Amino acid sequence: MARFLKHEAKKIGTAPGSLIFVGNKRSDVVSIHAIRYNAESYESFPDAKLEEIGGIVQEGSLTWIDVFGLHDPDVIQAFGDKFNMHPLLQEDVLNTEQRPKYEEYSEHNTFILKMLSVDRDHSAVLTEQVSIVAGKNYLLCFQEVKGDVFESIRQRILNQTTKIRERDSDYLAFAMLDAIVDNYIVSIEYFGNEIENLEAEMLVRIEPEILPRINTYKREISSLRRIVRPVLEIVFQYEKSESPHLDSKTIPFIKDLQDHVVQATEAIEIYKELLNDELSFYHTSMSNRLNDTMRVLTVFSVIFIPLSFLSGVYGTNFKYFPELEYKYSYPIFWTLLISIACLMLYFFYRKKWL
Incomplete structure (x- = not known):
């Protein structure tokens, strides 16, 4: 099966904006969790009902709504109707194979990214799509499953003295992007250590089983590159945005985030070249061994x-x-x-x- 183009056959022949879930089939119920806060107050709404969302979002407070589960198009359409999400945006939210991107609409800014984790037993990158819709007084976060990299942000929101309690959805969106990018760096660091350890092993002895490891790391680094590189474009567009939903006070933080993304992309390129060198060194060493024989x-x-x-x-x-x-x-x-x-x-x- 093609790893980088999966499930797309479901959409062949459909009209643009058709709400069709593209991803792994699931049978669990979509769950909704919301928190509403401002500088003075904080309130949590675990297991919120879809029909309650309209009453949770209030003027003067920021409401962060997490939607866990994308496999029910009716739920996404209901949020789309409530928050005036364009049909094409709803389609992108349902497509878990969507390329990372940033778009602006009159009522909100939208981000579609991949959240990463590493299966260390198999040295594999695991991805989950995250779609963020940031408007006035609200932020929607659509995720495939429960469990994310935003727990530290939730803990900061609980602290009344933190800056995030005083800011609108643009700063919360930045904080979420920052958490995702930090997780990218952690994943890249893991593979970087594996690649450097492999290099040290190769300097001691070349064995045939090294080749599958090199190919595995090359595949995963290519996957990381495919995920992280578009984020640099996303952050650059967001920093240059003239959207009314972006406060000028947030821009310096976005510029700092841009530096982190550049660091991540540069590290990926370095390890990509290092793997190419290791592969060349492997073939040269095996050829020399054959020549010696x-x-x-x-x-x-x-x-x-x-x-x-x-x-x-x-x-x-x-x-x-x-x-x-x-x-x-x-x-x-x-x-x-x-x-x-x-x-x-x-x-x-x-x-x-x-």
């Missing part, structure tokens, strides 16, 4: 050429062989063979061919 075999073949010649001469069936009548001909013959072999071995050793 062939050289040893060739040396021994060359040694046996004169020995075979002498054995062939004295193995013929001529009637008259004066040497055969001599008493010490047999030991002399063996002495001659061994002497020739030793002289040739010494010669090859001096030439450093052995």
Whole structure:
């Protein structure tokens, strides 16, 4: 199965804006969690009902709504109707294979990104799509499953003295982007350590099982590159945005986030090149090992050429062989063979061919 283009056959022939879930099938119920806060107050709404959302969002407070589960198009459409989400945006939210991107609408700014985790047992990158819709007094976060990298943000919101309690959805969106990018760096660091450890192993000894590991890391680094590179474009667009939903006070933080994304993309490129070097080093080492083997075999073949010649001469069936009548001909013959072999071995050793 194609790893980077999955489930897209479901959408073939459908009109743009058709609400079709693209992703792994799920049977669990979509859950909604909301928190509403401002500088003075905080209120949580766990397991909120869809029909309650309209009453939770209030003027003067910021409401962060998490939607866990994208497999029910009716739920996404209900949020789309409530918050005036464009049909194409709703379609993108339902498509878990959507490329990361940033878009602006009159009532909100939207971000679609991938959240990462690492399966350390199999050295594999696991992805989950996150769609963020940030408008006045509200922020919607659509996720495939429960469990994310935003718990530290939730803890900061609980603290009444933090800056995030006084800011609108643009700053909360920045904080979420920052958490996602920090998680990118953690994932890249894991693979970076694995790649550097592999390099150290290769300097000691080259084994055939190293090649599958190199190919695994190359595949996962390519996956990371595909996910992280568009985020640089997203952050750049957000920093240059003239959207009314972006406060100028947030822009310096976005510029700092841009530096983090650049750091992540540069690290990916470095490890990508390092893997290419390791692959080249592996093939060169294996080729040299084969050459060494062939050289040893060739040396021994060359040694046996004169020995075979002498054995062939004295193995013929001529009637008259004066040497055969001599008493010490047999030991002399063996002495001659061994002497020739030793002289040739010494010669090859001096030439450093052995």
